[in-house]
Amino acid sequence: MGIDGKGVTTLVCSPGCPLHCRYCINKKILAENKFKNVTAKDLVEKVRCDHLYYCATGGGITFGGGESLLQASFFSYFKEVCPKEWRLSAETSLAVPQDMVALAMESIDEFIVDCKDMDPEIYHDYTGGDHALMESNLRFLIENIGPERVVVRVPLIPGFNDEEKRGKSIEKLKAMGVTRMDVFSYVVRE
Secondary structure, rough: OOOOOOOOOEEEOOOOOOOOOOOOOOOOHHHHHHHHHHHHHHHHHHHHHHHHHHHHHEEEEEEEEOHHHHHHHHHHHHHHHHOOEEEEEEEEOOOOOOOHHHHHHOOOOOOEOOOOOOOOOHHHHOOOHHHHHHHHHHHHHHHOOOOHHHHEEEEEEEOOOHHHHHHHHHHHHHHOOOEEEEEEEEEOOO
């Protein structure tokens, strides 16, 4: 679909998130908390049926959530047992301690960062989280793995930002060294 990483991908979701985004699409899943624990080997076997698609398209597994980096220690186990051709991506808010980001960098090929907005007030109003933590972790990623391995999502969020404010976020991200962005609009249904 082109939204969860390069090529054909399987989105693997896990529970838990430090943010409380107003339009969270995973609230129901996270609230039900019916996730089953699996080992890295079990997960490889569950998704191996798409091995040919991953290889043919440069795809693989995208870890999502909740907040995928809460499971950063799992990534290295998975990378050890999955076929080397599989591309590993992580969708993240970067609202985690920097040691989790550093650990994930050892195994993840591409980070898909959902920054929400680069204005600290808008970010806090929408997520309830700390913008400085996300921005610090984004700078850390860019400095340590390069901008080519990072895609930053910059949404237009009805009731929180507008085209002008999103434009300011894009300019700030460019000034930080971000070169790959996914600019889109949230569709909100009441």
